[in-house]
Amino acid sequence: MAYQYANQVDWHDGEHFMHNALQVPYFDNPTSPFLTPYAARFLPNAPLLALGTVDDAGRPWTTILGGEAGFVRPLAQSNIGIRTLVVPEFDPVIKTLFGGDDGNGSVPLDTKNRLVAGLAVDLATRSRIKLAGKMIAGALDRAGDEMTDSSKATEAQMVIRVEQSLGNCPKYLNKKQIIPTLPEPALVSDSLPLPPEAIDLLARADLFFISTVHGTLSMGNNHRGGPPGFVRVAENNDLATTLVYPEYSGNRFYQSLGNLRIDPKAGIVIPDLESGDVLYVTGTTEILIGKEAAALLPRSNLAVTVRILEGRFIRRGLTFRALPGEPSPYNPPVRFLATERAAPDAQSANKRVIYAKLIKKELLTSSIGRFRFSVSDAEAAGRWQPGQYVALAFEDELGAGYIHMRDDDPSSLNDDLVRTFTVSSSMHGNLPDDEFEITIRNVGKVTSFLFRQNIKAGLEIPLRGIAGTFTIHQPKGEVVPFVAGGIGITPLLAHLPQLVLGRIRLFWAIRAKDIGLAIDTFERFPRLGKSTIVYIPGGADDELETVPRLREHGAQTVPRRMLPTDIQGLDGLSNTWYVCAGTEMRQAVVSWLSGKEVVYEDFNY
Numbered sequence: 001m002a003y004q005y006a007n008q009v010d011w012h013d014g015e016h017f018m019h020n021a022l023q024v025p026y027f028d029n030p031t032s033p034f035l036t037p038y039a040a041r042f043l044p045n046a047p048l049l050a051l052g053t054v055d056d057a058g059r060p061w062t063t064i065l066g067g068e069a070g071f072v073r074p075l076a077q078s079n080i081g082i083r084t085l086v087v088p089e090f091d092p093v094i095k096t097l098f099g100g101d102d103g104n105g106s107v108p109l110d111t112k113n114r115l116v117a118g119l120a121v122d123l124a125t126r127s128r129i130k131l132a133g134k135m136i137a138g139a140l141d142r143a144g145d146e147m148t149d150s151s152k153a154t155e156a157q158m159v160i161r162v163e164q165s166l167g168n169c170p171k172y173l174n175k176k177q178i179i180p181t182l183p184e185p186a187l188v189s190d191s192l193p194l195p196p197e198a199i200d201l202l203a204r205a206d207l208f209f210i211s212t213v214h215g216t217l218s219m220g221n222n223h224r225g226g227p228p229g230f231v232r233v234a235e236n237n238d239l240a241t242t243l244v245y246p247e248y249s250g251n252r253f254y255q256s257l258g259n260l261r262i263d264p265k266a267g268i269v270i271p272d273l274e275s276g277d278v279l280y281v282t283g284t285t286e287i288l289i290g291k292e293a294a295a296l297l298p299r300s301n302l303a304v305t306v307r308i309l310e311g312r313f314i315r316r317g318l319t320f321r322a323l324p325g326e327p328s329p330y331n332p333p334v335r336f337l338a339t340e341r342a343a344p345d346a347q348s349a350n351k352r353v354i355y356a357k358l359i360k361k362e363l364l365t366s367s368i369g370r371f372r373f374s375v376s377d378a379e380a381a382g383r384w385q386p387g388q389y390v391a392l393a394f395e396d397e398l399g400a401g402y403i404h405m406r407d408d409d410p411s412s413l414n415d416d417l418v419r420t421f422t423v424s425s426s427m428h429g430n431l432p433d434d435e436f437e438i439t440i441r442n443v444g445k446v447t448s449f450l451f452r453q454n455i456k457a458g459l460e461i462p463l464r465g466i467a468g469t470f471t472i473h474q475p476k477g478e479v480v481p482f483v484a485g486g487i488g489i490t491p492l493l494a495h496l497p498q499l500v501l502g503r504i505r506l507f508w509a510i511r512a513k514d515i516g517l518a519i520d521t522f523e524r525f526p527r528l529g530k531s532t533i534v535y536i537p538g539g540a541d542d543e544l545e546t547v548p549r550l551r552e553h554g555a556q557t558v559p560r561r562m563l564p565t566d567i568q569g570l571d572g573l574s575n576t577w578y579v580c581a582g583t584e585m586r587q588a589v590v591s592w593l594s595g596k597e598v599v600y601e602d603f604n605y
Contacts, residue, residue: 008029008031008032008033009029009031009033010029011029011258012214012262013261013262014257014258014259014260015029015253015254015255017258017261018254018261018287019252019254021289022254022289022302024254029253030166031164031165031166031255032164032165033163033164034077034078034163034165035077035079035131035162035165036167038129039131042120042127042129043120044070044072044073045069045122046066046120046127046129047068047069047071047121048066048067048121048123048320049064049065049118049119049120049121050062050063050064050065050118050119050209050211050223051064051093051116051117052093052116052117052118052209052211052221052267053096053097053114053115053116053117054115054213054219056096059309059310060219060265060266060267060282061092061093061096061211061267061282062093062211062267062268062269062280063086063092063269063280064209064271065084065086065156065319066084066178066319066320067084067178067179067180067319067320068178068320069122075159078133078162078163079136079159079160079162080159080160080162081157081158081159081160082156082157082158082159083155083157084155084319085154085155085156085182085183085319086155086156086319087154087183087314087317088156089152090152090187090312090317091280092282094140094156097116097135097138097158113134113135113136114135115218115219116133116135116219117130117131117132117211117219117220117221118130118132118160119131119221119223121173123176123178123322124175124176124177125170126173126174127170127173128173128223129166129168130164130166130167130168131160131165132162132163132218132220133160133162133164134161134163135160135161136159136160136161137159138156138157138158138159139156139157140157141154141155141156141157152183152185153182153183153319163218164218168222168251169250169251171250171328172207172223172225172226172328172330172331173225173328174206174207174324174327174328175325175328176322176323176324177322177323178322179320179322179323181319181320183276183317183318183319186314186315186317187312187314187315189313190310190311192308192311193236193238194241194308194311194313195313197313198279198311199233201277201279202231202243202279203228203229204229204272205228205229205230205231205272206225206226206230206327207223207224207225207226207270208224208231208268208269209222209223209224209268210222210223210266210268211266211267212266213263214258214262214263215262219259220255220256220259222255222256224245225328225331226245226246226248226328226331226332227327227331227333227334230246230334230335231244231270232244232297232335232336232340234305234337240307241308241311242306242307243308244297244303244304244305245303245304246293246297246302247303248330257304260285261287264284264285265283265284266283266284266306267280268306269281271318272318273320273322274322274324275316275321276315276318276320276321277313277315277316277317278313278314278318279311279312279313279314280312281306281308282308282309282310283306283308283309285304285305285306286307287302287304288300289301289302296338297335297336297337297338298336298338299335299416300335332415353462354377354381354462354463355376355460355463356373356374356376356392356460356462357375357458357459357460358373358459359372359374361450361455363451364517365513365514365516365517366513367442367514368439368440368441368442368487368517369440369442369451370438371439371450372435372436372437373435373436373438374432374434374435375436376460376463378433378434382466384423384427384436385427386426386471386472386491386495386498387422387468387470387471387472387491387494387495387601388423388469389420389421389422389423389466389467389468390420390438390463390466391418391419391465392418392419392421392461392462392463393416393461393463394417394418394419394446395416395418396462397449397459397461417446418464419446422468422470422490422491422494422601423436423438423490423494424437424438424439424490424491424494425493425494426494426495426496426497426498427494429497438490439489439490439517440487470599470601472491473576474499474500474504477503478503478574479503479504479572479573479574480499480503480505480574480578481505481506481507481567481570481573482505482577483507483508483509483567483577483579483581483589484509484581485510485580485582485585485586486509486510486517486581486582487514487517488580489508489517491580491601492578496528501527502527502530505531505570505573506531506533507535507562507566507567508533509534509537509561509562509581509585510534511537512538512539512540512543512544512547513543515549516546518550518555519546519549519550519553522554526553529554530553530554530555532554533557533558534550534555534556534558535558535561536557536558536559537559537560538559562589564592567589567592568592568593575596576597576598576599577593577596577598578600579598579599580600580601581600586600
């Protein structure tokens with residue numbers, strides 16, 4: 001097959017705007033104005049094709065086609081052919097392209113040269129190719145005797161003239177193995193608000209496909225992926241249905257966002273690859289940059305809202321299913337809406353940057369230290385309460401600038417380097433009002449940076465805010481139980497000066513090498529030891545040599561892991577238990593305390 005090469009595709013005004021707004025240095029548009037040889041070789045191996053078009057009302061829609069490799073093939077120079085099962089009754093793209101034909105017999109396409117855009121995807125290899133052009137021919141044919149009435153499947157054949165193609169990186173594509181399946185579609189809803197099943201689908205979804213338009217000249221189609229639940233539902237009621245998703249660090253082409261800057265309309269398909277359910281929506285978008293993005297979706301510098309104007313949810317409407325594989329190593333944690341979780345941002349209404357200056361460092365063990373900071377403007381920062389955390393921003397110190405791919409440390413590309421640390425000092429202690437302490441373990445890039453600091457260097461870190469609601473209540477006469485795992489003692493430390501220590505029962509699981517933290521705690525709060533059982537599951541001889549010092553403070557020591565029977569069926573304790581531990585231990589303890597009210601610290605900020 002011969003290929004004729006043409007001039008390159010230029011950036012349009014919307015793309016230029018996004019590049020300027022996000023300070024992207026100029027580079028040539030890598031899009032090819034034809035079907036590249038690489039794309040032609042890739043298409044027959046792709047089991048899926050997301051396809052978008054624009055309906056007669058000017059609204060973009062997206063669908064997802066396929067099920068097995070080979071259904072898309074190059075036919076001639078920059079022409080490709082598609083042959084696959086579709087469901088015309090419910091698929092908005094197929095209905096638009098074929099004028100609502102029901103597929104009873106082979107029929108010619110009524111209107112040719114309609115704008116289309118596609119994304120050929122192989123999730124097994126985390127590969128994708130963008131395509132854009134026009135549909136120049138097509139036909140529907142009822143798929144034959146092997147189809148059941150319930151499948152409502154029709155074979156579609158299409159010919160598309162490719163006018164643009166571009167290979168994309170594998171970031172945020174979660175591996176899956178695609179398996180062809182006959183659809184058994186049933187319309188659940190074609191009205192708003194979205195039904196509960198659609199909301200459940202969004203909570204599970206780890207990918208969607210979006211179609212955008214650039215006037216009447218061209219379209220774009222691309223993928224957005226992340227951890228399950230990365231798409232958030234901001235509202236879903238009789239007045240409005242709005243979705244929000246973050247734009248993660250990518251190739252900085254901003255082609256989809258550039259289109260949305262010119263024309264905010266978008267068509268999105270969200271498939272459930274395990275059940276075969278599918279949600280089609282079309283609506284209008286708004287691009288949020290910087291503080292606007294962070295105010296709605298904390299930890300985001302770039303986000304998009306989608307106000308849905310029309311949607312339809314189809315049960316078992318897909319012609320394929322997927323076996324789950326490895327998630328993308330580039331996926332960041334789910335970012336929750338500010339309305340879903342308290343967002344630490346004390347400076348949202350204050351244009352002055354508030355700094356926390358490191359003024360003291362104490363190493364309690366080889367990997368645990370206590371760090372004291374002074375605040376440059378305590379009044380603007382606000383006074384912290386026991387159990388709250390501070391959010392410190394380390395971007396200026398540790399940010400490496402833009403990097404597209406980094407396989408050795410993929411999570412770093414969406415790391416805003418904002419860290420939250422529970423305040424371990426008391427507001428009624430010996431510190432001035434403009435100082436606070438955090439007690440932390442050296443476990444990563446930011447904490448390692450702090451551990452390496454020389455106090456004389458005068459490190460100053462922007463204080464992004466103070467938040468959190470982990471408050472320990474001690475009703476009169478009740479003994480309050482607290483379960484801590486290692487460094488999980490920190491929120492209790494901030495509360496201790498205002499609690500009656502004789503009415504605390506502390507169950508503390510700790511590693512032998514961290515006994516120094518326990519000794520320091522009992523030295524600072526001498527009466528706490530008599531209320532504490534320390535569980536130490538083994539350790540080196542030199543580490544265990546310090547265990548007698550715990551007993552000197554009145555603490556009981558148990559040389560093993562904590563067991564369910566250690567905290568179950570105990571008399572004389574409050575029905576409300578407090579837990580602060582890592583995820584695995586916390587989940588276990590909560591399950592052991594069935595029937596109790598459990599208040600726990602959630603570290604998934």
